Amino acid sequence: MTGERVPRTTTWTTTPPARPPTIACPECNGLLTYEESYLGGTTSTEQWDRYRCPAHCGTFIHRHRTGRLRRLEGDETASGFDRRR
Numbered sequence: 001m002t003g004e005r006v007p008r009t010t011t012w013t014t015t016p017p018a019r020p021p022t023i024a025c026p027e028c029n030g031l032l033t034y035e036e037s038y039l040g041g042t043t044s045t046e047q048w049d050r051y052r053c054p055a056h057c058g059t060f061i062h063r064h065r066t067g068r069l070r071r072l073e074g075d076e077t078a079s080g081f082d083r084r085r
């Protein structure tokens with residue numbers, strides 16, 4: 001650690017380094033619509049893919065490092081992931 005401040009980089013792209021997988025909605029089992037990906041992180045670049053359910057179940061984030069899918073809650077949409085809606 002050098003003590004240098006690492007700038008918070010936030011990059012949105014529709015052409016991420018890792019191909020966004022096809023994911024079924026955990027709520028209604030329909031196919032989620034891929035919107036775009038978020039590249040960022042503090043120590044290494046991570047990729048999150050943002051999906052929206054066409055049946056209005058909500059917005060979902062797929063984290064590539066863990067392979068987990070979770071739904072964005074209201075307060076998280078204000079913290080960056082969904083601000084470009």
Ligand SMILES: [Zn+2]
Pocket residue numbers: 025026027028029030053054055056057058
């Ligand atoms: Zn759904």
